[in-house]
Amino acid sequence: MEKRLFNFSSGPAVLPVPVLERIRDEMLCLPGCGASVMELSHRSKQFIAIQESAKQRLIRLLNIPSDYDVLFLQGGSRLQFSMVPMNLLRGQSNPAQYIVTGTWGKYAVGEAKKEGVVEVIYDASATNYDRLPSQEDLKISSNGAYVHVTSNETIQGVQFQHDLESPIPVVCDSSSDIFYRPIDVTKYGLIYACAQKNAGPAGVTVVIIRRDLLDRSSDALPGYLNYKNHSKEESMWNTPPTFAVYALGLVAEWLEKDIGGLQAMHKINIEKAKTVYDAMDRHPTMYLGHAQKKDRSLMNATFRFANENLEKSFLAQAQEAGLDSLKGHRSVGGIRASIYNAMPMAGVQLLAQLMDDFAAKNA
Numbered sequence: 001m002e003k004r005l006f007n008f009s010s011g012p013a014v015l016p017v018p019v020l021e022r023i024r025d026e027m028l029c030l031p032g033c034g035a036s037v038m039e040l041s042h043r044s045k046q047f048i049a050i051q052e053s054a055k056q057r058l059i060r061l062l063n064i065p066s067d068y069d070v071l072f073l074q075g076g077s078r079l080q081f082s083m084v085p086m087n088l089l090r091g092q093s094n095p096a097q098y099i100v101t102g103t104w105g106k107y108a109v110g111e112a113k114k115e116g117v118v119e120v121i122y123d124a125s126a127t128n129y130d131r132l133p134s135q136e137d138l139k140i141s142s143n144g145a146y147v148h149v150t151s152n153e154t155i156q157g158v159q160f161q162h163d164l165e166s167p168i169p170v171v172c173d174s175s176s177d178i179f180y181r182p183i184d185v186t187k188y189g190l191i192y193a194c195a196q197k198n199a200g201p202a203g204v205t206v207v208i209i210r211r212d213l214l215d216r217s218s219d220a221l222p223g224y225l226n227y228k229n230h231s232k233e234e235s236m237w238n239t240p241p242t243f244a245v246y247a248l249g250l251v252a253e254w255l256e257k258d259i260g261g262l263q264a265m266h267k268i269n270i271e272k273a274k275t276v277y278d279a280m281d282r283h284p285t286m287y288l289g290h291a292q293k294k295d296r297s298l299m300n301a302t303f304r305f306a307n308e309n310l311e312k313s314f315l316a317q318a319q320e321a322g323l324d325s326l327k328g329h330r331s332v333g334g335i336r337a338s339i340y341n342a343m344p345m346a347g348v349q350l351l352a353q354l355m356d357d358f359a360a361k362n363a
């Protein structure tokens with residue numbers, strides 16, 4: 001077999017090796033099923049058990065109270081940019097409030113505006129989204145249908161490390177950082193996350209919704225786009241993405257059993273991010289961080305080179321060392337190291353070593 005690279009892709013992204021091995025071992029014949037998971041009817045008792053077990057693991061990991069439902073949907077987070085306002089804003093007398101701290105939040109606003117009145121209560125575009133507001137900066141009005149926030153902006157690498165306080169339901173796009181730390185779910189009305197960054201393969205999107213908010217969904221909505229249908233039918237309103245749900249469940253099992261839960265995961269993530277940022281900060285004349293220090297993401301570390309001509313050579317040397325997909329998004333430039341839960345410490349250490357060596361050679 002060819003050697004695995006350390007994959008710093010922003011998504012679809014690195015998965016835990018024990019999960020991949022388990023999928024490989026169970027691919028032809030899932031224990032007790034005589035078939036692969038992809039060949040099972042979603043109505044079979046075996047698949048229903050797989051989906052229920054994935055749901056229960058999410059509930060345990062995130063400590064989700066019983067007045068919330070967990071849905072497994074398709075269409076990625078971009079569909080949630082539309083489904084959220086279709087279900088929670090249509091027919092409401094108050095506007096939706098959006099906190100825009102990066103590219104994804106901006107896209108979410110674009111879709112919400114098609115559905116109703118939107119107030120952007122914070123927008124960091126003037127500084128190319130290098131910072132976050134403090135809780136005090138945010139003037140969340142109680143006359144709002146909900147407030148939307150992106151907990152981690154994947155492109156810019158800025159991340160809230162706390163749950164927001166708000167008088168109205170908080171809707172959180174947690175696509176690139178679900179499971180990176182324990183959160184207080186009761187502080188949220190709705191959390192959504194496509195799986196392909198920190199939770200599994202592409203194809204499934206997790207939606208955690210406070211059940212009372214389901215009452216806002218109008219029966220006039222197209223069936224698939226109505227959260228109420230998915231809740232009532234336990235994510236079986238249509239055929240769920242069975243393989244992706246199975247793999248998501250395995251990632252959740254890995255987090256529970258191998259890692260020891262989200263508190264332990266958080267500690268590891270702090271350590272990994274510190275390793276990269278310390279390397280950046282040791283060479284301030286070489287590496288220029290995009291995010292302000294206080295707002296740095298534990299998931300996506302972004303930096304540019306003071307001398308932009310060095311970028312190509314750094315990327316080539318990284319590739320040579322087995323460090324893959326480090327090129328930053330074109331809107332930020334430079335390097336983006338996505339260091340999600342499944343990125344091993346060894347990958348991060350190798351990157352930090354390269355950063356030190358490269359800075360020494362090119363000073």
Ligand SMILES: Cc1ncc(COP(=O)(O)O)c(C=O)c1O
Pocket residue numbers: 011075076077078079104150152153154155173174175176194
């Ligand atoms: C924070 C965030 N929101 C939304 C999306 C869009 O997700 P999807 O491609 O699953 O629609 C992404 C990444 O692709 C993301 O990083």
